[in-house]
Amino acid sequence: MGLEAALPAEGFLTTQLRRVINWSRRNSLWPMPFATACCGIELMATASSRYDLARFGAEVMRFSPRQSDLLIVAGRIAIKTMPVLQRIYQQMTEPKWVISMGACASTGGVFDTYAVVQGCDQFIPVDVYVPGCPPRPEQLIEGVMMIQRYIDQEGMPPMDGGKRVGLGLAVAPTHAVRPQPVGLQY
Ligand code: SF4
Secondary structure, three states, X not given: OOHHHHOOOOOOOOOOHHHHHHHHHHOOOOEEEEEOOOHHHXXXXXXXXXXXXXXXXXXXXXXXXXXXXXXXXXXXXXXXXXXXHHHHHHHOOOOOEEEEEHHHHHHOOOOXXXXXXXXXXXXXXXXXXXXXXXXXXXXXXHHXXXXXXXXXXXXXXOEEOOEEOOOOEEOOOOOOOOOOOOOOOO
């Protein structure tokens, strides 16, 4: 991991246990993809070699909620599908995080109909909203990094009266593509 090169021979390192735990948590987010529509293709692209989500330790897509701590909702959610999404969220391991990817997941998008949920945050706590139709992989990576920064600084997710509340962060839409890879800002 490069630690050997950074440390002098037989050197030692001191830190706080909390920092080590936060460091390991932020670098090992395991996504649970809930991709129901076209945003899912961008989600797949984000994990592929060109964008390489593995650089952020989050490439281990799990299709079992019990092995996941980052729910990525990508695509529109039908009313009939929402109980499934809620069940998956409940079964995920704590501490867990949620990204709402794309206009459909966050607002229903252009599907202003009785059959489509007008924002999954009505039913599950959303931490980061990634705008776009669809968002580019870079934007999704920005969303993952927002959660990483929060974990690094705060550790555990916010609670209100014993109930989990979403962070409510949003990735700012921009056309200025930043060079990849982007380092984690402190
Ligand atoms: S936001 Fe756009 S790209 Fe994403 S699922 Fe909806 S229609 Fe498809």
